[in-house]
Amino acid sequence: MTVELASALAAVVGADHVRTIYGQPALAVTPGSPTELADVVRITADAGAAVVPVGAGFRAARVRGLGDRRRVHLSSERLDQVVQLDETSMLCHAQAGLTGAALEKILAPRGLSLGDYPPGILSSSIGGLIGVRTPGKSSARHGFFEEAVAGVSAVLADGRTIHTRVAPRRSTGPDLARALCGSEGTIGYITAAVLRLHRRPEARLLAAYRLPSVDAAIAAAFLALREECAPAGLRIVDASEARLHFPEAGLADGQALLVACTAGPTDLAACDRDLIASAVAAEGGAAADLGLAERWWRRRLGTEPTPEPAPSFQASAGPGQLVAAYHAIRRALPAARLHVSRFDLDGAVVFATLVDEHGDALEGDALTATVARAEAAATAAGAWLLGARPTALDPYLKALRAQLDPRGVMNPGALTES
Amino acid sequence: MVADADRVRRELEGIVGPRRVSVRPGDLDTYARDMWPRLLLARRAGATPTMLPTAVVWPESVREVAAIVRLARNLGVPIIPYGGGSGVCGGVVPRFGGITIDTKRMAALRGIRASDQVVDVEAGLSGERFERELTRRGYTFGNFPSSIYCSTVGGWLATRAAGQLSTKYGKVEDRVAGLTLVTGTGEVVDTDGPRRAIGGPDWTQLVLGSEGTLGIITSARLRLSPAPQLKVFRGFEVDNVAAGVEALRRVLQRGLKPAVVRLYDELDTFVNSFGHHHHDEAAAEFRHTHAPVPLPGEGALPPLPPPPRATDDDGPLERLLGMVRKARHGLRGDAFTAVLDRPRLINRVVGTVAEKIARKGCKLIIGLEGARLRTEVEAALTFAELERAGARDQGEEPGRAWLARRYAVSYKMSPVFRDGAFVDTMEVATSWATLLDLYHSVRTALGKHAVVMAHFSHAYPEGCSIYFTFAAHAPDRGASERLYDQIWKDGLEAATRVGATISHHHGVGMLRAPYMAGEHREAMAILTALKHSFDPDDIMNPGKLGLAARRWEAR
Ligand SMILES: Cc1cc2nc3c(=O)[nH]c(=O)nc-3n(C[C@H](O)[C@H](O)[C@H](O)COP(=O)(O)OP(=O)(O)OC[C@H]3O[C@@H](n4cnc5c(N)ncnc54)[C@H](O)[C@@H]3O)c2cc1C
Numbered sequence: 008m009t010v011e012l013a014s015a016l017a018a019v020v021g022a023d024h025v026r027t028i029y030g031q032p033a034l035a036v037t038p039g040s041p042t043e044l045a046d047v048v049r050i051t052a053d054a055g056a057a058v059v060p061v062g063a064g065f066r067a068a069r070v071r072g073l074g075d076r077r078r079v080h081l082s083s084e085r086l087d088q089v090v091q092l093d094e095t096s097m098l099c100h101a102q103a104g105l106t107g108a109a110l111e112k113i114l115a116p117r118g119l120s121l122g123d124y125p126p127g128i129l130s131s132s133i134g135g136l137i138g139v140r141t142p143g144k145s146s147a148r149h150g151f152f153e154e155a156v157a158g159v160s161a162v163l164a165d166g167r168t169i170h171t172r173v174a175p176r177r178s179t180g181p182d183l184a185r186a187l188c189g190s191e192g193t194i195g196y197i198t199a200a201v202l203r204l205h206r207r208p209e210a211r212l213l214a215a216y217r218l219p220s221v222d223a224a225i226a227a228a229f230l231a232l233r234e235e236c237a238p239a240g241l242r243i244v245d246a247s248e249a250r251l252h253f254p255e256a257g258l259a260d261g262q263a264l265l266v267a268c269t270a271g272p273t274d275l276a277a278c279d280r281d282l283i284a285s286a287v288a289a290e291g292g293a294a295a296d297l298g299l300a301e302r303w304w305r306r307r308l309g310t311e312p313t314p315e316p317a318p319s320f321q322a323s324a325g326p327g328q329l330v331a332a333y334h335a336i337r338r339a340l341p342a343a344r345l346h347v348s349r350f351d352l353d354g355a356v357v358f359a360t361l362v363d364e365h366g367d368a369l370e371g372d373a374l375t376a377t378v379a380r381a382e383a384a385a386t387a388a389g390a391w392l393l394g395a396r397p398t399a400l401d402p403y404l405k406a407l408r409a410q411l412d413p414r415g416v417m418n419p420g421a422l423t424e425s
Numbered sequence: 426m427v428a429d430a431d432r433v434r435r436e437l438e439g440i441v442g443p444r445r446v447s448v449r450p451g452d453l454d455t456y457a458r459d460m461w462p463r464l465l466l467a468r469r470a471g472a473t474p475t476m477l478p479t480a481v482v483w484p485e486s487v488r489e490v491a492a493i494v495r496l497a498r499n500l501g502v503p504i505i506p507y508g509g510g511s512g513v514c515g516g517v518v519p520r521f522g523g524i525t526i527d528t529k530r531m532a533a534l535r536g537i538r539a540s541d542q543v544v545d546v547e548a549g550l551s552g553e554r555f556e557r558e559l560t561r562r563g564y565t566f567g568n569f570p571s572s573i574y575c576s577t578v579g580g581w582l583a584t585r586a587a588g589q590l591s592t593k594y595g596k597v598e599d600r601v602a603g604l605t606l607v608t609g610t611g612e613v614v615d616t617d618g619p620r621r622a623i624g625g626p627d628w629t630q631l632v633l634g635s636e637g638t639l640g641i642i643t644s645a646r647l648r649l650s651p652a653p654q655l656k657v658f659r660g661f662e663v664d665n666v667a668a669g670v671e672a673l674r675r676v677l678q679r680g681l682k683p684a685v686v687r688l689y690d691e692l693d694t695f696v697n698s699f700g701h702h703h704h705d706e707a708a709a710e711f712r713h714t715h716a717p718v719p720l721p722g723e724g725a726l727p728p729l730p731p732p733p734r735a736t737d738d739d740g741p742l743e744r745l746l747g748m749v750r751k752a753r754h755g756l757r758g759d760a761f762t763a764v765l766d767r768p769r770l771i772n773r774v775v776g777t778v779a780e781k782i783a784r785k786g787c788k789l790i791i792g793l794e795g796a797r798l799r800t801e802v803e804a805a806l807t808f809a810e811l812e813r814a815g816a817r818d819q820g821e822e823p824g825r826a827w828l829a830r831r832y833a834v835s836y837k838m839s840p841v842f843r844d845g846a847f848v849d850t851m852e853v854a855t856s857w858a859t860l861l862d863l864y865h866s867v868r869t870a871l872g873k874h875a876v877v878m879a880h881f882s883h884a885y886p887e888g889c890s891i892y893f894t895f896a897a898h899a900p901d902r903g904a905s906e907r908l909y910d911q912i913w914k915d916g917l918e919a920a921t922r923v924g925a926t927i928s929h930h931h932g933v934g935m936l937r938a939p940y941m942a943g944e945h946r947e948a949m950a951i952l953t954a955l956k957h958s959f960d961p962d963d964i965m966n967p968g969k970l971g972l973a974a975r976r977w978e979a980r
Contacts, residue, residue, distance in 0.1 A: 094885045096856035097678055140624055153627065154599075156889060169947040174854050174926035175888035176596050177583040179933055179944050180636055180970050183951045185630035194626070194951070202886050206678060233542065233651060235799045271680050278802040327540030352542060352648070353602075398626035399614055402960050406627060410954035422625050 012054045019046045022404045035080045049166030052293040052416040060192035064135015075368035083134045097204040103134030103197045121241035122149040134197045140189035142323035143349040143356050147239045153188045155203045159186050161195030161280050164412035173201050190417040208270035212280045213300035216265045218292035222330050223246050224263040228285035228350050229326050236279045239270040241350045248344035253299050253315050266300040294417040315369035318358040322385035325354040339384035431844045433480050440492045445483040451537050453477045456525045461515040462849045463909055470766045470902035477517055485530045487643040495611035503967050506637035508580030511572040514934025516636050520968040521977035528579050544601050546577025551879035564649040567594025579642045585634040587930035591883045593684035598633045600648045609960025617646050637966035641961035653794035657804040659818040660823025661789040668692050669787050672814035674857045677886045681807045685792030693878035694788040697742055732771040788828045846898050851916050854890035855925035863925045870919035871895050874912045890929035933970045941971025
């Protein structure tokens, strides 16, 4: 059933780059250029099949509801080139298949960087980074990752390629690039993006503090942020997690550890560090051993292993709901290890590591039940869950998709009401 | 089917009552235009507007707005949202008649949520009242357009406006957490998500800048900053535009965020005659003295400058026009039309004078404000960086002078339109790598027809905007309009050619509609699709933003 399509696509990308997915009416295709990718989309659409974007940073292909409709799992893996690096404007035009981490390697020797985003997110491809929105793709220094996008190139359902024009800001209608960002390949398949870069900071300063409670630590964090402090990273670890991750901190139940890294020109990094120190003091906290912060930073960069298991639940909340969300999750999950990070003025994310009484990761039904409990508690406290999406504008998204993609080619299973 | 005016009025009265609907000729005339200078040319010639609204209505709630939009849909008439009418691109002109919705009776500041630093505000609130109320409560929104006294929050959001302090606070689109919108279907939707990190496209960013073509923004949730604890303003001098641009780039790319960044080119530096510098002879000839204005009390906003008097002659625009006129006289009895035939001559005459004056270089105003500690540190770093880049510190005086007069300039437009001259501004933007290219290209394009000065403001780590002011003369309305259109065509096409955007913050309206295809190329497909999705019957502000209006043009 997919044989004809496969040979038509192989004629474009080469037989080596078309693979049948066993047991599914699906082909895995990896085009080698944006032009090839556009041809693949056109041919797939004309064959009545669907395009499902796959690759680092994308959600697992949503094929529910597609029945036995044929589909092409389209990967941007081979689109991994830097098209142009404009060091004067600090803009990088890169293809979508390049991962954030790979791009960082190219930028580093030039004293440039994507910026202080959580290193974890940079394992995604650029296409995944901007095509899928998740909480935590955010930095107190630079804002949400989408704001780094100065322009995108994408292939629409009819095979047409569009390039949104690059300008620092503009008043020529809505920001059209934003129709593609976060749309998970439903509006178009992103093939490249122009990203705003930052200089590698002249200084990085670490600090650790002990606070009487998580509430006090959260209050201190927002106090500093409102004084315009823009840390490269800030994390609040509660006693349950500190016992495993930072045992020498000796936190008593209820206490919190706050670790922070400030960065920028030396004077500014020092200013931001001092702002955090004053905020902590105002909330009744005191400095803790610097070694704790250094350890945190090494783990964050991956140069030292982080104790297992990794967090298995997260919820984000605004500054006004964060304390309540933390406590709700704490109460619902008495055994879990919690930390709060990804702070910016819009809020932060609570991460929970779900373990049993022996400290082993929960699995199977126990995990499902616990996650359900955590979700209910977090939602009731006004927090938002990963992948949550207000559905009020779904009819408009549907109409937009119908306009650009009347045959429903582009990732038809995604962003639909389930 | 075109609904007759009387029916429209009656049906509107059914929604809002008899007192908040008008079909009086005076009102229709008022609501036929905004501050687009091209419309002033017609008005100056005594022409009455040809495109009038059918009725004007002043709703007081989102419910009423929704009912009006549904009515328009049923009757098949356009809706034109109208805020302060301060737009400079003809955005509110009712090209195909219809119901003009004035938002100014929806003007409540509903509340500030301190924990989240956001405010819920209705779209019709005037910018001035909004900022004054925030100041009183210890906050700022940070958007200070020169039109703050005559524009609305909704108008800002609909055009993606920029204020004088945008380099720190961002343009308005950088400060929005969510919008409430009545779409072209008459439905009320809310784009306010749980933080920004949620699935699907960011609808807020897809509505901002839509200039009333997708729906009417009735309220918004906006991000606030604490009112600044400290303000530091300084003037610098640089050798030339290129040196100034380089200095600014270094500051911004070091991660520093001054609130105000304004680099004036040679002519703009002269025309603005900052501070009290000793000019050489040529300068003295053109110098219009003005008393230094004292720094106003520490509010975010000075009181509204008094309206211009016919005798006022102290604004930069007048000085610019003074040059045009003097240049004309310099031609010794040459007929006025002869000057028009040789517009480059004006520029050359003026250019020589400006160049003489400009030996001293270009003026740069830098201002920082915000939280005390951080602002102090950032100011020290910024000034040091500028000096390293060769800028010469001129002390606080030029900065204070700018601060004191920053709203005065724009309100002196009308006297400028006396005796056949006109003035307009063109704001474009691009990356640092192409910025000088943009400056020279647009300046050359405009300079064929008009006297041109420019300043660089609204800077970003990746680029900057350029604000051109141009003045020209033509004998009559027809010639003025032709000249006006030609100037814009040449200027905007020059911007597109170097890859810049054709508008940094004034928007599209009717003025830039013909250039939208060049701006967005194939990506217009997305804008068109958005339009169909939000406004399937094409009733929302048709004929704007470069969108096709086939339904109406056929008539
Ligand atoms: C002297 C002067 C100085 C200026 N300085 C600046 C400046 O510094 N920075 C700057 O950015 N601009 C400036 N402008 C331009 C203008 O003030 C801005 O474009 C402003 O944002 C327009 O606001 P308004 O309320 O007057 O909108 P209007 O002129 O009433 O409308 C502008 C457009 O938005 C639409 N619209 C208005 N309200 C809504 C709504 N609630 N929902 C949907 N659509 C709506 C209208 O249909 C129209 O298309 C200046 C203008 C003047 C005359």
